[in-house]
Amino acid sequence: MAEAEVKAKAKPEAKTEVKSKTEAAPGAKPQAKKLLFNKWDVSEVKVTDLSLMRYVNLTPQIIPHSCGKFSRQEFNKANMMIVERLINGLMQTENNTGKKELAIRIVRDAFELINKKTKRNPVEVLVEAIGNAGPREETVRLKYGGINVPKAVDTSPMRRVDSAIGFLAEAVYKSSRKSKKPAFAVLADELIAASKGDAKCYSVGKKEEKERIAKSAR
Incomplete structure (x- = not known):
C-alpha cells in the first residue's frame, strides 16, 4: 500500500515537470511586421465603410505585386491588396501599359x-478616398417597346471599388498631361482631396455626377 501511494503521488509531479519544461522551452522568434514599401504599417488601417470591408483587402505586403495570382476569376480580385489594385489601375493607359x-x-x-x-x-488616406469616390447609385438602360429608358439602380460594393480606382487613375492621367506636375504629385493631391470628400477633385466630381444622373432617373 505504501508503494502504491508513493507512485500515485509521483505521477502528478511528473506532469508538472513536463509542463514546466514546455513553458521554459524558448519559443520561435517573433516574426517582423511586413511594412508596405518597408515604411507603412497596413495593420493599423481600418475600413470604416462596412459595405467595402470585404472588397478592400489590406493584407500586408512589402512590394504589392502578386504576379497575376488573382486574375483568373472575376471576383478573385477582391483578394488582391488594394494598393496593387491602384497600381494596376494606373497601368491601364497607353503610356503605362505593362x-x-x-x-x-x-x-x-x-x-x-x-x-x-x-x-x-x-494607406488610410487611400481607403478613405476610395470610399468617397465610389458611386452608390448608377443608371442602366431598359428597353420598353424599342425605347431606351434610364433606370436608377444601387451599385454593388465591388463595382464601387472598381469605379473609384478607375476615377482616381483617370484623374492622374488627365491632370498630369495638362500640367507640369509629375504623376506622383498629381496622385497625392487627388488622394488627399478625395479622402476629404472635396467635390472639386476629379474623382469625387465624377461620383457625384453619376449619382445626380441616377437621382433624376428614379
Missing part, C-alpha cells in the same frame, strides 16, 4: 508625399 515598376514607383512616391503633407498613414 510598366508595373513605373506604376509602383509613382504610388510609392505619392505615399511619401501624402505622409509629408498630412502626417498620416497614406
Whole structure:
C-alpha cells in the first residue's frame, strides 16, 4: 500500500515537470511586421465603410505585386491588396501599359508625399478616398417597346471599388498631361482631396455626377 501511494503521488509531479519544461522551452522568434514599401504599417488601417470591408483587402505586403495570382476569376480580385489594385489601375493607359515598376514607383512616391503633407498613414488616406469616390447609385438602360429608358439602380460594393480606382487613375492621367506636375504629385493631391470628400477633385466630381444622373432617373 505504501508503494502504491508513493507512485500515485509521483505521477502528478511528473506532469508538472513536463509542463514546466514546455513553458521554459524558448519559443520561435517573433516574426517582423511586413511594412508596405518597408515604411507603412497596413495593420493599423481600418475600413470604416462596412459595405467595402470585404472588397478592400489590406493584407500586408512589402512590394504589392502578386504576379497575376488573382486574375483568373472575376471576383478573385477582391483578394488582391488594394494598393496593387491602384497600381494596376494606373497601368491601364497607353503610356503605362505593362510598366508595373513605373506604376509602383509613382504610388510609392505619392505615399511619401501624402505622409509629408498630412502626417498620416497614406494607406488610410487611400481607403478613405476610395470610399468617397465610389458611386452608390448608377443608371442602366431598359428597353420598353424599342425605347431606351434610364433606370436608377444601387451599385454593388465591388463595382464601387472598381469605379473609384478607375476615377482616381483617370484623374492622374488627365491632370498630369495638362500640367507640369509629375504623376506622383498629381496622385497625392487627388488622394488627399478625395479622402476629404472635396467635390472639386476629379474623382469625387465624377461620383457625384453619376449619382445626380441616377437621382433624376428614379
